Amino acid sequence: DAGVTQSPTHLIKTRGQQVTLRCSPKSGHDTVSWYQQALGQGPQFIFQYYEEEERQRGNFPDRFSGHQFPNYSSELNVNALLLGDSALYLCASSFGGRDEQFFGPGTRLTVL
């Protein structure tokens, strides 16, 4: 049974560019949440998707957007990248918002 998977593992971009990160949830899970973890900090909630809609959103600007597909996989898009967007981006999945969240290994984004 595959756990949560994320791609790519690492990514290097320059300021102003756009990036797309991908996540496949654990088998049987239908809810995907995204978190940003800056170096030396705890993860910060970006948003959560359920039934292909954004259900909750944290304190992140509109440059951060997402999508959930019918197979429950999800994408995180970040436009107009800033140096401060450099972080580990974590995807977590759960079932119906009623259980604990399982995390993927993350995507390390570096913005130069």
Next chain:
Amino acid sequence: AQSVTQLDSHVSVSEGTPVLLRCNYSSSYSPSLFWYVQHPNKGLQLLLKYTSAATLVKGINGFEAEFKKSETSFHLTKPSAHMSDAAEYFCVVSPTGGGNKLTFGTGTQLKVEL
């Protein structure tokens, strides 16, 4: 609103001695509380969770935590530390159910020495 405060950013213990990682929470409703562990260059792994059942929660790898409502605390303990326990530990709060937005503490780096 909900928040957690991890009282120690770094904890150092000797192998075989007890571990205590402290966490206080603030929540306007009955919360779910979790401890997650993050080893270097790895994702987050759930150690244990409290969801309004027994106040003493047992987790994986010999860890346990006690929910104390009167003290708004959820400290993580282990009787005997092992070298493999060296990692970053996060205390996390969520609305009851846990599948919603998780609010993380700033983390406690545990160092285990020989």
